[in-house]
Amino acid sequence: MVLNSMPRSFVKLVLSAAVAATLAASPVQARDATRGDDSVAIIAALLGLVTLGVLLSGNDDEPSYPYGHVSRPYTPTYPDRPHRPHRVSKYRMLPASCLREYRTQTGRKIMFSNQCLNKNFKYARDLPRSCESTLVVKNRKGIYVTRRGYLPECLSKRGYRATRRY
Incomplete structure (x- = not known):
């Protein structure tokens, strides 16, 4: 329309x-001004x-739509995807025995030891470098030394998990 x-x-x-x-x-008829019948x-x-x-x-009760009348808003439907169980590859499973607790000046820190991962994890060199961290800790003799490792929170965000300890 x-x-x-x-x-x-x-x-x-x-x-x-x-x-x-x-x-x-x-057309307007001329009237006599004296007649007074207006x-x-x-x-x-x-x-x-x-x-x-x-x-x-007019009739402003109905909303105006630019492309005619809309009976209901369009909501797209998507087909359901089949459920797949979550699998973690062996490549992403870190040995839990490499999880160490360090006491630093700022408090307790937990991370995967770099030395232990190099010995026990085949793909240690492929771990993300952004998760690597260096801590300054006291050793048993009271001397401050540095320890390198990987933060577990950072690794878990990237899909890595620790195996269970037995």
Whole structure:
């Protein structure tokens, strides 16, 4: 329909202009100024104003959509994917025996020992370097030494898991 493609305010303006032009172009009879019977003119003017008001008010109860009427919003549906059990490859399984606890000046820290991983984990050189950390700890003699290792929180975010301890 043509009316749905045009804005309502434009349609109202055109219709009101057409009614006003029709009323203005209608022939007006000359009246005697002394007669004093202007009731017909007043009724005609009031009828014109009522018609103009009805056209301008319109029916604003329904929302206007740019592409016609929408009965309900579109929600796409996706097919269900089959459930697959979560598998972790051996490549991602770290030996839990390499998990060490270190006491530092800032508190207790837990990480995978770099030396232990190099001995017991085949893919130690492929671990993410962003997870590597260096700690300063006291050894048994009270001397501060550095220990290198991997933070377990960082590794778990990248898919690595520790095997169970037996």
